[in-house]
Amino acid sequence: MTKNNNNQEDLFDEYAYDWWNKTGNYKLLHKLNPLRLEYILSRLEIKNKKILDIGCGGGILSEELSKMGAKVTGIDSSKKSINIAKKHAKEQDLEIEYINGSILDVSSLGNFDCVVCFEMIEHIHDPKKLIEKIGTITQKKSHLFMSTINRNLKSFVFAKIFAEYILNVVPRGTHQYAKFITPYELNNMLEQHNFNISSIDGILFNPINESFTLGNDTEVNYFLHAEK
Ligand SMILES: C[S@@+](CC[C@H](N)C(=O)[O-])C[C@H]1O[C@@H](n2cnc3c(N)ncnc32)[C@H](O)[C@@H]1O
Structure with a gap:
């Protein structure tokens, strides 16, 4: 947890063993999982739907979607994560069909x-x-x-500094500020591929009990639902 990682691919391979440890490196993803499942289910009937989970990691969300009757394919560039x-x-x-590879490189996904x-x-x-790739599939x-994570001073302080260096709830080096992305930027990219955003909602983190709730503040973490 304290190691400083610069290579993102190495990092997801390195911690792959920990995907299903609910108190380990990915504990926050486990805690966030019920909220994201609820978010999806409140907007879409997923039974028998073909769903692609991009960057599925160890399959935390893929499995829940599969349990709800969806036909799930998960793809991840980390070989160790896919094996797990x-x-x-x-x-x-x-x-669940799992594919190892970068979403940007694989062809004929359907x-x-x-x-x-x-x-x-x-x-x-x-x-x-x-986003272009998502448009094609x-x-x-x-x-x-x-x-994802918004890009501004507040998100830098909370999603990077607090999460990785003060609370130590995310492995150091997990996030790079320059790659954070604003809802405005995402909206522009999505519009170019005929997606309309139906909703953007803030994800609020309570560091005391390490729980997540939905809210209006999208300045740090946010969910997005778009339809084509
Ligand atoms: C923070 S993890 C999120 C895992 C999962 N979506 C979850 O929330 O439980 C990000 C994942 O994206 C994967 N990833 C990064 N770049 C990728 C790419 N180009 N194609 C496929 N997967 C990628 C990483 O290997 C890693 O497993």
Whole structure:
């Protein structure tokens, strides 16, 4: 948790062993998971829908979507994470297709009713390419759910300094401020690929009990729902 990591790919491989440890490096993602599932379910009936989970990591969200009856494919560039995801899904008797590779490089993924991309876009060099790719694997009426970190002084202080260096709830080096992305920037990219944003909602973190709630303040972490 205290190690300083500069290479993002190495970092997700290095901590892959910890994906299903609810008190480990990814404990906040476990705590956030019920809220993001609720967010999706309140906006879309997912039973039998084809869903792609981009940057699925160890499959924390993929598994919950699969349990709700969705046909889930998860993709992640970290080989170790995908191996953990496959193993865990098998143990849970869940049928999820997992692919190892960068979303920007893989071809012939097919078409999806819904794409989920949580806590991922802030880790890639070219977010425009990611949104462009999402445009190519979706059709009219497809849904997109994302979460990411806004870019401003407040998000730098809370999502970077507090989370990584003071509260130590996120491994050091996980986030790079320059890659944070504003709702305005995301909206512009999405519009170019025929997505309309249905809602943007703030995610509020309570450091005392390490819990998350939805709110109006989108200055640090936010959820986004868009439809094509
Ligand atoms: C912070 S984790 C989020 C994991 C998962 N979405 C969750 O919230 O539980 C970000 C994940 O995105 C993956 N990732 C980063 N760049 C990627 C790319 N270009 N293609 C696919 N996955 C990528 C990383 O390997 C990592 O597992």
